[in-house]
Amino acid sequence: MMSRVLVFMFSSLTSLALYAGTISVVDEAGEPLSIVMVSNTPVAGFTLDRSDSGYPPEGVLNRSNGTSTVFTDNNGRARFQATTDAQVRYRLRKPGYKDLTIEMSAQDDWKAVMQAELDPILLAASRPANTWLAALDLEEGLKKHYIMQCGFCHQQGSMYLRRDRSVQEWDETIYRMVNYGARLADDAQDQLPELLHEKYGTLNADPSLIKEGTPWDTYLANASVKEWPIGDSFSQMHDLLYHSNGLVYVGDNLQDRMYEINPKTGEYQVYKLPREKGDQLGGLLGARLKEFPKHETFAGIHSFAQSAVDGNIFITASYQQRIIEFNPTTKKWTNHLMDEGYYPHTLRVDQDDNVWFTLALSNQVGMFNRASGEFTLFDLPSRSFKETVTVNLMGVLLKLMSWGLPVANWAAVDRDSTGVPLPYGLDVAPDGGIWFARLHADSIGRIDPQTHDIKMYKTPFHGPRRLRIDAQGGVWIAAFPESQIVRFDQEKEEFEFFDIPVKPIGSETPYSLNIDKSRNIVWVNGNTSDALYAYYFKENRWQHYPMPKRVTFTRDVEIAPNGMVYITNSSFPSWHIEDAQPSLIVLDPVIN
Numbered sequence: 082m083m084s085r086v087l088v089f090m091f092s093s094l095t096s097l098a099l100y101a102g103t104i105s106v107v108d109e110a111g112e113p114l115s116i117v118m119v120s121n122t123p124v125a126g127f128t129l130d131r132s133d134s135g136y137p138p139e140g141v142l143n144r145s146n147g148t149s150t151v152f153t154d155n156n157g158r159a160r161f162q163a164t165t166d167a168q169v170r171y172r173l174r175k176p177g178y179k180d181l182t183i184e185m186s187a188q189d190d191w192k193a194v195m196q197a198e199l200d201p202i203l204l205a206a207s208r209p210a211n212t213w214l215a216a217l218d219l220e221e222g223l224k225k226h227y228i229m230q231c232g233f234c235h236q237q238g239s240m241y242l243r244r245d246r247s248v249q250e251w252d253e254t255i256y257r258m259v260n261y262g263a264r265l266a267d268d269a270q271d272q273l274p275e276l277l278h279e280k281y282g283t284l285n286a287d288p289s290l291i292k293e294g295t296p297w298d299t300y301l302a303n304a305s306v307k308e309w310p311i312g313d314s315f316s317q318m319h320d321l322l323y324h325s326n327g328l329v330y331v332g333d334n335l336q337d338r339m340y341e342i343n344p345k346t347g348e349y350q351v352y353k354l355p356r357e358k359g360d361q362l363g364g365l366l367g368a369r370l371k372e373f374p375k376h377e378t379f380a381g382i383h384s385f386a387q388s389a390v391d392g393n394i395f396i397t398a399s400y401q402q403r404i405i406e407f408n409p410t411t412k413k414w415t416n417h418l419m420d421e422g423y424y425p426h427t428l429r430v431d432q433d434d435n436v437w438f439t440l441a442l443s444n445q446v447g448m449f450n451r452a453s454g455e456f457t458l459f460d461l462p463s464r465s466f467k468e469t470v471t472v473n474l475m476g477v478l479l480k481l482m483s484w485g486l487p488v489a490n491w492a493a494v495d496r497d498s499t500g501v502p503l504p505y506g507l508d509v510a511p512d513g514g515i516w517f518a519r520l521h522a523d524s525i526g527r528i529d530p531q532t533h534d535i536k537m538y539k540t541p542f543h544g545p546r547r548l549r550i551d552a553q554g555g556v557w558i559a560a561f562p563e564s565q566i567v568r569f570d571q572e573k574e575e576f577e578f579f580d581i582p583v584k585p586i587g588s589e590t591p592y593s594l595n596i597d598k599s600r601n602i603v604w605v606n607g608n609t610s611d612a613l614y615a616y617y618f619k620e621n622r623w624q625h626y627p628m629p630k631r632v633t634f635t636r637d638v639e640i641a642p643n644g645m646v647y648i649t650n651s652s653f654p655s656w657h658i659e660d661a662q663p664s665l666i667v668l669d670p671v672i673n
Contacts, residue, residue: 101161105192106153106173113157114195116297117175120150120629121161124168124184134377135313136338137351140412145347148664150306150629155299161187174629176294177204205288206240209631211609213238215588216290217280223269226496228562229520229544230265231258232590234653236609239632241657245285248274261369264498264521295584295610295625300671306629307667308650309347311340314661315375318649321665322385322394323639326409330394331649331665332382335373339382339396339407344647344667354380354398354405355414364400365423365479373654380405384427384637388451390434395449397425397438404428404436404449419456422447423475427547431509431530439504439517442479444472446504446517446528459528461504461519462537464497471500497521506547506559506593510571516556518545525558525569541576542567547593547637549603551618557603559591566594566605566616582623583610595638600672604646606635613638613648613668626668631659633666644672 106114126146130137137143153159166187173181178195185191198204205212214237219227231237246254251274259265265273284290312318312333319334331340342349360379361367370376381400388395396405402422406415419425422445428438436449440458448457463469471478478492492500502522509515515528525545526537544561551557556569560578564587568577583589591614592606605614607625611633615624634652641647646668655663 101163102186102188102190104153104159104171104173104190106157106159107192107194108178109194109196111194113153113155114175114178115153115155115157116299116301117153117157117159117173117178117195118150118297118627118629119153119159119161120148120172120174121169121187122146122148122172123164123166124170125166133351134336135315135375136336139351139353141350143349143351145309145311145342145349145665147310147347148308148629150308152297152301152304154302159302176207176297179203180207201288205284205291208291209294209609209611210236210238210240210242211583211588211590212291212294212585213243213284214609215585216284216292218283219276219280222496223272223276225543225562226266226269227273228590230263230269231255232609233263233561233592234258234261235657236632236634236652238609239657240659241632243281243284245282246278248278251275251277257372260372264494264501266494266496266498269496270494292585295582295612295627297627298625300624300673301626303671304626305669306626307344307669308629308664309342309344309349309667310662310664311342311349312336312338312655312663314654314656314658315373316655316663317653318651318655318663318665319382320384320637321639321647321649322387323641323647324387324394324409325392328409329639329647329665330385330407330409332385332396334382334399335370335376335378335653337377337380337382340665341409342665344645344665352407352412352414354382354396355416356380357401357403357416357418360401364398365402366400383425384438386428386430386436388430388434388436395428395430395436397428399424399426399441401425404438417449417454417456419447419458422456422458423479426505427507429507429509431515432513433530435530437507437509437515439507441503441505442475442501444468444502444504444519446507446515459533459535461502461526461535464502464522465499468500468502506545506549508548508550508556510550510554510556511552512554514571516548516550518548518558520544520546520561525556527571538569538574540567542578546591549594549596551596551601551603552598557594557596559594559605561590561592563587564589564591566591566603568618579616579618581605581607581614582625583607583612583614589614592634592636593638595640597640597644599642600644602672604638604640606638606648608634608636613646615670624671626670628666630664632657634658635666645669 380398422440424442498521
């Protein structure tokens with residue numbers, strides 16, 4: 082039966098001591114295969130109590146069934162850390178080869194033979210979304226706009242999106258996505274249904290058009306990945322926080338739940354966001370998710386930041402006018418309510434313990450003074466009189482949307498997204514300056530924390546999404562549709578561009594980035610190529626880390642003091658993910 086694929090060399094070890102077998106992988110000629118991704122998952126594992134609408138009850142200790150991933154060395158060998166699991170499911174994966182899955186004892190040494198994938202259709206199907214997106218033949222301006230507006234919730238070119246759809250199906254899909262919040266221009270809405278039907282049809286008919294993805298390098302033999310499944314296919318694990326207490330906090334944006342996870346053991350507790358009297362399902366954007374089959378979004382948990390003073394966690398509630406505070410010691414929640422401003426987005430805490438945040442739909446930056454309990458909102462400049470009017474009417478527009486009216490599909494939309502400049506990423510510089518990016522307005526800006534003066538800079542690239550600031554004050558920006566990260570030098574007021582080394586060239590859509598300041602590494606979300614990228618900016622050197630699941634769409638990255646890196650598989654919807662299961666992903670990288 083399986084003797085043609087696997088040759089088992091059973092260990093003589095019969096005790097119950099912790100042990101992990103050695104896996105040896107060869108090709109059909111018997112030659113060792115290096116850099117094979119080998120993942121194992123317990124067959125039995127722990128059974129979760131899902132009695133709270135399909136999720137674990139609040140405050141109850143749970144344990145996730147983790148998946149461990151390592152890569153074979155130059156001799157084709159890999160070994161996992163010791164485990165108490167009796168039976169595990171192994172999955173072997175390598176570009177250009179057929180996946181191999183087998184269940185067996187975790188204590189056994191074994192040898193696997195991997196077969197080359199010769200079917201051009203299956204070979205193309207195995208490649209990540211960016212390879213299909215690169216091959217999608219659209220006019221450059223339209224393609225960047227399409228990536229900007231159709232690639233921020235989920236991958237374009239993924240297994241789910243690349244299948245053949247009729248013009249009508251694409252038209253209906255785009256209408257629904259615009260209701261979800263995509264600012265796809267009117268002309269693009271008219272053009273794309275027929276173009277996507279035609280172009281994806283061409284790619285499916287000729288798989289040779291799909292080129293190879295980013296090659297896997299030999300340093301991966303010293304890296305490992307741990308995945309802790311949390312939530313379900315109706316969850317969206319949006320942002321996360323590595324806390325100084327060693328725990329990781331993850332927000333389920335669609336279910337108003339926060340996960341407090343021990344990343345070493347997979348033990349976790351769930352906490353539900355507090356509601357105010359009068360809160361409605363869907364919050365101030367009540368109709369946005371009316372077609373989504375299951376959600377409990379009242380507040381819309383979004384971005385996280387920790388206070389260095391007391392360790393409390395601050396969270397933006399994107400569907401309400403509030404900032405939420407959580408005490409990780411007492412587990413107490415506090416809602417801090419605002420009278421103005423819409424869609425609190427990204428937040429950070431400054432050196433004086435003030436909480437700064439962007440307000441995406443009202444073109445503002447906000448500050449919450451913890452000492453006084455007061456909010457201050459800073460209006461950002463509009464690009465035109467029309468935009469000023471639209472921003473000032475945002476409260477009325479949101480009210481109409483909450484009544485179920487398809488306002489998003491009524492209003493005229495241009496390629497510049499006039500009316501919605503969308504303040505997005507934000508960070509605090511070493512000198513205290515507050516830097517922010519405006520995604521649709523192609524601009525970044527700085528607020529002086531003392532004078533409150535605002536200075537704007539036009540970006541010579543499209544789609545500045547999230548940004549972080551290095552120890553020297555350099556502003557690093559994720560250029561979403563450009564397959565680049567960009568550094569802005571404050572003193573010279575100059576931009577420097579760094580192409581992500583993805584294959585095919587220019588096919589990545591970096592959602593976010595973060596900086597390991599002690600090691601001078603910029604970590605970049607490769608959310609279309611199922612990867613993380615590390616850029617050593619003092620050495621001008623990149624690393625590429627493929628993730629175990631296809632359709633690994635990530636929105637944020639956190640870094641522990643020891644160099645461990647944390648992300649979440651955050652596709653919306655999560656059923657796009659290879660196993661329809663979002664997870665906390667822990668990368669132990671090769672830092673040298």
